Amino acid sequence: MGKHKYAVVGLGAFGSTVARELESLGNEVLGIDEDEARVNPVADEISHAVIGDGRDERTLRNLGLAEYDGVVVAIGEDLESSILCTLALKNLGVQQVWVKATSPAHHLILEKLGADRIVNPEHHVGVHVARTMIYPHVLDYIALGDDDYVVEFEVPEQLDRHSVSELQLQERYGIEVLAFKRAGSVSTRAGADLLLSRDDRLVLLGRIAALRRFSREKL
Structure with a gap:
């Protein structure tokens, strides 16, 4: 199986980071x-890396x-450039078009154009910072939808030498x-x-x- 091929249009701080990371992943x-x-x-x-106009479908x-x-x-x-580029890519039949949005109106327009995934990095980072400030022992989280979350939780000093069963997580x-x-070692076997x-x-x-209640009662 050969390498996957991806393109990034717009090499500002966000775009260049995405491009470098995609490259580093092979x-x-x-x-x-x-x-x-x-x-x-x-x-x-x-x-x-090329110098070119991402708004131009022929390019x-x-x-x-x-x-x-x-x-x-x-x-x-650049709202207009973003829209024109997205439209050109959809017209070309690109399999997956991911687009950075900067406002609710921009997001709505991109939805109408058929963008496959719309991201607002500033919004996501802001939400992440706010939530990790409120729950400082939550190092990272993934929202699965319908209010279900996967969180990485750092054990604080007050739970040192406590067993998993004492936390009553499931019960x-x-x-x-x-x-x-x-x-640095990971195991899926965390017995009671x-x-x-x-x-x-x-x-x-x-x-x-439930995760919030656990944080309030145990920390």
Whole structure:
């Protein structure tokens, strides 16, 4: 199986980060921006980097984007350019078009154009910062929909030497322990008699209300 091919249109802070990360994960990546000053810094870090107008369907066709596995439109600061680029990519039949949005109106327009995934990095980062400030022992989380969350929870000092059974996660809160992490090792076998140590990590699955209640009552 060959490398997947992805393109990123717009190489600002967000786009260049996506391009570099896709490349580091073993993919072939094409970066496109009409500003040479944005192309040059990533030219040696991704497979291909070109100066070009991402709004122009002919340019995108000539670059072969119709054959790519996915394209990220990272021109969020320029609403018109973002819309024109998205429309051009959909007209070319690109398999997956991911687009950065900067406002609810932008998001709505992109939905109407048929963007496959719309992301608002500033919004997501803001929500993440706010929630981790309120729940400082939650290191990371994934929203699964319908108020179900997977969270990575750092064991605080007050739960040091407590067993998993003492937390009453399943019985009292309906929370499942998916994995246990200690000193860089991960195990899916966190038995009821496991004694926790400060700075251990538990990966938990539960409803957001139950996770909040656990945080209030145990921390």
